[in-house]
Amino acid sequence: MGDEFVPPGIDPTVMSHARAYDYVLGGKDNYAVDREAAGAVMALAPDLPVLGNAQRRFLLRVTRMCAEAGIDQFLDIGAGLPTAPNVHETAKAIDPDARVVYVDYDPLVTVHNSALLAGIPGVVSIEGDVRDPDSIMAAPEVVKLIDWDRPVLLLFVGLFHLVGDGDDPAGIVARFRDRAAPGSHIMLSQFCSDGSDPSARAKLEEISADSPSPMRFRTREHIASFFEGLDVLDPGVVDVQDWWPDESAPPTGLKVAAGVGVVR
Ligand SMILES: C[S@@+](CC[C@H](N)C(=O)[O-])C[C@H]1O[C@@H](n2cnc3c(N)ncnc32)[C@H](O)[C@@H]1O
Known part of the structure; x- marks a missing residue:
């Protein structure tokens, strides 16, 4: 995107987590405010891109595992800006009929994803807020593409550190868990205080303090x-690098904890 292009409804002076994360992953869909915020954290935690990439690999590994086990529907909440390969590419490589709904509360994510996904059957990107699970489940695209009577993979990757305790992340997961058919998988990851470098953590909390999340x-x-x-x-809820690593992933100064649960 360059600073010159600002889609309608987007404020390029307010830091966006989706765009800052895109910058950390080496993407181009970000503004100066996002690069400045991410850069301030990377000055203290230069291996943040290593951690981001480990989290992406976790996401793709579990998507592949579920698709190989026959799951053919995926609801990716807090999906972020397009990063290739993404869930639909990974799932459709195994099952071309797989259906994927990407959800994010950042309108820019929907603008980008929708442009990229236009014409791909069974794949859509919608605006939605995880703090309101019922409205996500009631969205026409979700009603059309997700059959709750059959197993689904629910992805909440890198999301819940942006959701406060007052919004009850455990309750949010429980709401989806109770709706999902047995055999459904729920994967989640978020920044973890255990083992994280205190000064890099403090910087991350400081730069995001005035953001919407x-x-x-x-x-x-x-x-x-x-x-x-x-x-x-x-292996349970572990550092994201340790969740079934398929290649060597070095430990990092900041930690993300990750896990996968199956609906009974
Ligand atoms: C760190 S990014 C993770 C992107 C992607 N899941 C990944 O792992 O590559 C977090 C994303 O969550 C989105 N987000 C934050 N709070 C949200 C909310 N309440 N509802 C939906 N999306 C949210 C942000 O806009 C951002 O795109």
């Missing part, structure tokens, strides 16, 4: 509690 680190134990009522797959 301030960043919140949580203990691994707290994050594990979001899986209540689910059968958590091995």
Whole structure:
């Protein structure tokens, strides 16, 4: 995107988590305000891109695992800006009929994803807020593409550190868990305070304090509690680099905890 192009309804002077994360992953869909924020954190945690890429690999690995096990519907909430390969490319490589709904509350994400996904059967991007699970489940695109009587993969990757305790992340997961058919998988990851470098963590919390979603680190134990009522797959809730690593992923100064649970 360059600073010269600003889609209608987008304020390029307010930091966006989606665009800052895009910058960390090496993307181009970001503005100066996002690069400045991400750069301030990377000055203290230069390996943040390594962590971001480890989280993307976790997302793709679990998507592949579920598609290979026969899951053919995917609801990716807090989907972020397009990063290739994405969930639909990975799932459709295994099952061309796989259906994918991307959801994000950032309108820019929907603008970009919708342009990119136009004409791909069974794949859509919609605006939605995870803090209102019922309105996501009632969205016409979700009603059309997701059959809740059959297993689905629900993705909440890199999302819940942007959702406050007052918005009850465990309750949000439980709402989707109760709607999803047995055999459905729920994957989630978020920044974890256990083992994270304190100064880099403080910087991340400081730069996001005035954004619409301030960043919140949580203990691994707290994050594990979001899986209540689910059968958590091995190796449990662990550093994202350690969730079934398929290639060497070095440890990082900031930590993201990740896990996958199965609906009973
Ligand atoms: C760090 S990015 C993660 C993107 C992607 N899931 C990944 O792992 O590559 C977090 C995304 O969550 C979105 N987000 C934050 N709060 C949200 C909310 N309440 N509802 C839906 N999306 C949200 C942001 O706009 C951003 O795109």
